[in-house]
Amino acid sequence: MIELRNDLNLNVGLILTPNLDLSLKILAMNVLDIEEKAKTILEENPLIKFDEDISVNRYEEKKESKIKEINDAYKERFSSDERFDLLDVAVSSNDTIQKKLLKELKYEIDMNESEEEVASFLIHSINEKGFLDIEIAEIADRFEKDIDYIDELRHIIMNLEPLGCASLDTLEFMNLQAEIYCEGEYKEYMKKIITILYSSNKPNIKKLKTKLGIDDKIFKILISELSNFALYPLENYSFSDNFIYIEPDLYVKKIKDKFIAVLNEKNLSRIHIDEELFDKYSKNSEAKEFANEKYKEAKQFILSIAQRNKTLLRTMNIVIERQRLFFEKGILMPLSRKEIAKELGFNVSTITRAVSNKYIDFQGKLIPMKNFFSSGIDGKFSKNFIKNTIREIVETENKNKPFNDDEINAHLKKLGINITRRTVTKYRKEMNLPNSRERICRNI
Numbered sequence: 200m201i202e203l204r205n206d207l208n209l210n211v212g213l214i215l216t217p218n219l220d221l222s223l224k225i226l227a228m229n230v231l232d233i234e235e236k237a238k239t240i241l242e243e244n245p246l247i248k249f250d251e252d253i254s255v256n257r258y259e260e261k262k263e264s265k266i267k268e269i270n271d272a273y274k275e276r277f278s279s280d281e282r283f284d285l286l287d288v289a290v291s292s293n294d295t296i297q298k299k300l301l302k303e304l305k306y307e308i309d310m311n312e313s314e315e316e317v318a319s320f321l322i323h324s325i326n327e328k329g330f331l332d333i334e335i336a337e338i339a340d341r342f343e344k345d346i347d348y349i350d351e352l353r354h355i356i357m358n359l360e361p362l363g364c365a366s367l368d369t370l371e372f373m374n375l376q377a378e379i380y381c382e383g384e385y386k387e388y389m390k391k392i393i394t395i396l397y398s399s400n401k402p403n404i405k406k407l408k409t410k411l412g413i414d415d416k417i418f419k420i421l422i423s424e425l426s427n428f429a430l431y432p433l434e435n436y437s438f439s440d441n442f443i444y445i446e447p448d449l450y451v452k453k454i455k456d457k458f459i460a461v462l463n464e465k466n467l468s469r470i471h472i473d474e475e476l477f478d479k480y481s482k483n484s485e486a487k488e489f490a491n492e493k494y495k496e497a498k499q500f501i502l503s504i505a506q507r508n509k510t511l512l513r514t515m516n517i518v519i520e521r522q523r524l525f526f527e528k529g530i531l532m533p534l535s536r537k538e539i540a541k542e543l544g545f546n547v548s549t550i551t552r553a554v555s556n557k558y559i560d561f562q563g564k565l566i567p568m569k570n571f572f573s574s575g576i577d578g579k580f581s582k583n584f585i586k587n588t589i590r591e592i593v594e595t596e597n598k599n600k601p602f603n604d605d606e607i608n609a610h611l612k613k614l615g616i617n618i619t620r621r622t623v624t625k626y627r628k629e630m631n632l633p634n635s636r637e638r639i640c641r642n643i
Contacts, residue, residue, distance in 0.1 A: 226507045364433070373397070381548075517542055521538075530584050599639070
């Protein structure tokens with residue numbers, strides 16, 4: 200006998216609608232990416248206008264006095280010979296991808312000379328696509344290191360920018376993107392799709408959807424998201440003449456005693472809807488449906504840009520608040536994406552998208568936003584902060600009886616900074632500070 204019954208299943212999850220999907224993609228874009236996206240959409244949507252000829256003179260005149268005030272204010276605060284260690288990792292047009300990755304890595308982890316040699320070799324073993332071109336075991340044997348150590352180092356490099364460098368293959372790289380850009384159950388669905396597609400020469404899309412047991416709408420969204428994944432880490436990296444053109448997404452300025460983030464939206468402000476053309480189409484019965492559809496698409500695109508700008512601005516202002524010591528003295532404090540996400544009520548992946556491939560302009564220097572996030576040592580102090588503290592201890596010591604590294608370490612412990620004497624020596628050498636014997640000799 201056939202039994203009839205009703206089952207109620209409640210599932211909590213994020214429904215990635217097309218509009219949300221677009222918003223997430225726009226959030227991950229920098230200014231230049233959005234401009235390129237706008238030009239592409241312009242070819243498909245006649246209602247989108249990107250006015251190259253629009254006059255911005257009034258806009259500039261309106262801001263000219265305020266910008267001058269801001270510039271004068273922060274120039275008074277900072278002298279040209281002040282050093283900011285974080286600025287050393289600002290992008291240079293002469294940097295190769297290997298130099299760029301090594302610079303980023305040094306701000307992620309502490310390395311002695313031997314460890315840096317291993318990291319450099321690993322990074323220089325990356326091929327033109329960004330994949331590791333040598334066996335992990337071979338690197339371990341070459342430097343007499345554990346395979347686990349090499350693999351852990353490799354995974355840290357994979358999370359630098361460009362994302363995924365040192366991945367072993369496309370499968371690992373695609374899964375990394377799924378881990379970062381997908382949330383909740385969608386992350387697991389995406390990983391299953393990637394695994395199936397990677398292991399099959401001729402995947403059957405219909406069977407794939409059935410096998411996953413998800414409805415058609417969600418499946419289409421997942422496939423759409425997957426189509427935006429890069430196939431290899433350096434797919435979007437330009438090697439031409441070793442030149443990288445970067446436009447800052449934000450400017451950090453100082454007004455009186457307060458630092459503020461200012462969006463770079465001069466070019467983005469040129470993207471708008473052609474209302475006159477929409478009215479013209481709307482009066483035509485044959486074109487009305489087409490006009491409404493394109494109007495909706497254009498409105499969502501511009502709304503996504505506005506949401507992206509709002510998220511970016513809120514994120515950067517919290518970063519400024521938490522990293523005020525950097526902007527004042529060049530001291531970087533520990534800060535995680537999770538802290539920012541919690542304060543804003545966002546998912547960590549949203550903050551990851553917001554800071555990915557974004558740069559700020561501070562004192563005429565371009566700084567990657569991701570460099571403001573540091574795990575710190577002992578969960579409390581960043582490497583940058585500890586080095587500055589060591590410098591202060593040395594500068595204020597009794598010049599007739601300078602502290603040795605053990606005594607410096609004892610002072611640090613009183614401040615709650617728990618590191619080894621070996622680390623103190625390492626940091627002192629990195630800052631080109633002589634040992635206690637040399638310091639007393641120089642003072643005589």
